[in-house]
Amino acid sequence: MPSLKLLKTAVIAIAASLFLSLSAHANSFEKIPFDKTTFDQLQAKDETFLVDIYATWCPTCKKQQQVLNDYFNAHPNSKIKVLVVDFDEQKEWVKYFKAPRQSSLYLYKGKEQVWFSVAETREQKIFSALNSVSM
Template sequence: MITRRFLNGVLMAGALVGVLAVAAPLVPAWANAAVPFSAEAFKAAQASGSPILIEIHADWCPTCKAQNPILDKLTAEPKFKDLKIFRVDFDAMKPVVKEFGARMQSTLIVFKGSAEQGRSVGDTKEASIAALLDKSL
């Protein structure tokens, strides 16, 4: 016997699948996602001359959480389609954090190939983060 609760659950699941099917095409195909930092991938991106963003990030950091939607929005722009984004875990990758000269989480560093072009610490303003990302192009 089918209960009302079961039927409502099936209907809600179907509606959710429909919403996801409609929303998925709204995310640009070139939308960039941060990948965990690896020295090999970073060196390869530098050698290719790619624009690069290094995020020194901590999951517990409120500033990092505030930066996430801003970075997602900005890096989804077509001009950043070639931007390589590497996330460095502030707590688990201390030697890498030190190599980049970062003293705290929420540090953003941009490179154009092998040359550092700029950095910011604790910034949550869209305009200044956009200006920083532009330096990588």
């Protein structure tokens, strides 16, 4: 029968592993704060990027973040950048993108907008859009 000390050590190791796994999952992609210079540079370099109109208080935005985390965990070599527009603090950019509300996503390949959604949280739809420009 294993000793109590051995069981405690095993439980601590499992808990630490789970914590590290969840921490990595929570931050699996870089969110770049939106600014015009970065936006212009990504377009000029013909990069693929997602503009995420996000609000911290928005439950739909949080669900989208979970789906994006899942995508980037499943595609760790993806070159897609994510620019985040703060819905409450960057109203000029919310207007620029004509975002009807927070939780609007705009996918670009260079200067071409290739996909747009409002409040989309279905993994299949978001994965499909991101995969369409990654392949």
